[in-house]
Amino acid sequence: MHVRTPWLSKAYTALGAKPQLVFLLILLIKSYLAWFVIFEHSPGMAPLISEIPFIIALFCLIEYFASKRKMVIYLVVNLLLTGIFFAVIMYYKYYGVIVTYHALQQVNQVTAVKNSVFSLLDPYFLFIFTDILLFAYVFFRQRKAESWKQLNQRSSRRGMLLSIFTLMIVVCLMNILPNRASMNERVKAGEMGILNYEAYTIFSSEKVDPVDQSLITQEAINELKGIEPVAPEDAKYNGAAKGKNLIIIQMESFQNFLIDLKVEGQEVTPTMNKLAHEGFYFPHFYQQVGQGNTSDAEFVVNTSYYIPPRGAATMMYVDKALPSLPKLLQAEGYDTATFHTNVVEFWNRGELYSSLGFDRYYDAEFFGEEDVIFFGASDEVLYKKTAEELKRMHASEQPFYSQVISMTAHHPFTIPLEKDQITLPDRYKETFVGDYIRSQNYADRMLGKFIDDLKESGIWEDSLIVIYGDHLGLPIYSLNKEEKALMAEIHGREYGYTDMINIPLMVIGEGVTEPAVFDQLGGQSDLLPTIANLMGISLSDHIHFGQDILNHQNNILPQRYYLPSGSLVSSHSLFMPGEGYEDGTQYSLSGDEDSAGSVTEDEYNRALELLHLSDSYVLQLPDKKPAE
Secondary structure, three states, X not given: OOOOOHHHHHHHHHHHHOHHHHHHHHHHHHHHHHHHHHOOOOOOOHHHHHHXXXXXXXXXXXXXXOOOOHHHHHHHHHHHHHHHHHHHHHHHHHHOOOOOHHHHHHHHHHHHHHHHHHHOOOHHHHHHHHHHHHHHHHHHHOOOOHHHHHHHHOOOOHHHHHHHHHHHHHHHHXXXXXXXXXXXXXXXXXXHOHHHHHHHHHHOOOOOOOOOHHHOOHHHHHHHHOOOOOOHHHOOOOOOOOOOEEEEEEEOOOOHHHOOOEEOOEEOOHHHHHHHHHOEEEEEEEOOOOOOOHHHHHHHHHHOOOOOOOOOHHHHOOOEOOOOHHXXXXXXXXXXXXXXXXXXXHHHXXXXXXXXXXXXXXXXXXXXOOOEEOOEEOHHHHHHHHHHHHHHHHHOOOOEEEEEEOOOOOOOOOOOHHHOOOOOOHHHOOOHHHHHHHHHHHHHHHHXXXXXXXXXXXXXXXXXXXXXXXXXXXXXXXXXXXXXXXXXXXHOOOOOHHHHOEEEEEEEEOOOOOOEEOOOOEEXXXXXXXXHHHOOOOOOOOOOOOOOOOOOOOOOEEOOOOOOOOOEEOOOEEEEOOOOOOOOEEEEOOOOOOOOOOOOHHHXXXXXXXXXXXXXXXXXXXXXXXXX
């Protein structure tokens, strides 16, 4: 005899009698959970007004069209909408933006970074799936209630359903149409409702007509940036590193606050601190990456173009023959190579390197599976084997350009304990901030060994060394209350958006640089023109959206990810728009909200035009030739 518990019988009865109301209540609760995570203010009645009409419209379609397996369809719709709410929560916790269907092209990367995904999970997020587990148990393990069968057989008033559906669609459109012009995606989702926003992104056409290529000139770009070109003969440091090797070291998740940071008297990054004091140090340097993170940094640094409006550059732009730093240096007789311990297929890097024109790449096949951390060999292996290969390249007496991509200090920063050589106070233990500091301390030590190898082999004195962080490591949206308190302790004030995207830049070259701190604003798009000046390479035939930050003070840095669209950094402030400029928010770069200087509306409009020009220019580049 099959015995059913009383509470399960009651659940059966409720589902059979009014499944629409049960699922409606469940999805309303889930929508409130998503709103509480994403939006800073209390949602109030907003989910009820914006999310419920969308859900009711879906239920009307089920009632109108489904005559069989209606309960199964309700369960599937519940699972689908739950998945959307959960994806929105998780994506926001890392990227700080509202996920859309465009991110589906990123799905194949998720398994490789599953540790990062799991680290973002707060236990209460999983409550969003509780009802699904219960329904699965009921559906597969219990006898189907007679009321379920009656539900499938029950005839619905189709005319009334059409009326309700039409009314709900009208309400949805009233939420969507007046708010289409909002620049900030989070503001737009808050005004439309999360589900309405997701639907809007699917059905809306955001295609923008490109600017005619003949109108995209360096003069037009310089005018938008507000800079006057400097003749090569008048430029400071022009050709100072001519003929030297170029080694670019891209540090994984390395933020600027680490420089000179001490915890309980211990230097966290002594190698980077020494480099900052011995060479050119740019403390006001900012990331310009997008969905592709590290690979986007590689793209921006090597092209001086901005990331695409959607997707990673390695997915959207690699079918183009990209003008690039490797190609500029090859024209000067350089051998070019890039080093990364992951498989080259990750983030489609093989196609990126082909488009950039690197002579060759070194990936997991070269570095092997020795001392694997996360998804590739450790920084220790990276630097050891790279140093050996650079010695071989140096012995050929042909100058070379090598980009070295570090990786061990990768989110979620849980390196093996045996690699940990810094002792942190108890308040840092088992925290995101503490793990980050431990990882960066290890990465810094391995960098120090690499530099020692370069000096021992004579490569250091013959090279220009450029070191920068690829992107942030500690998103504000990922930190809990205790971790935010630790960051406030480190900064001496609240940890803010400007701190989050601030990465360091060091340039070191014997006979080229001296100890100096440059206070001007810079970003990753500025590296190509700055390096070109140092190496005496003409950019007369290379359109670039960055600037030589050794010779220009004023700057505009458009941002496209981790911050809302329309965000930008100028010499004094970070600006984040609301619906537009008028209701935007200014954040002082110094952290002092009373300090003078703010982004003007003219700068805001010019930043948007710069993004449009970059998109237009790259999309109109010729396609690269197929590999022979």
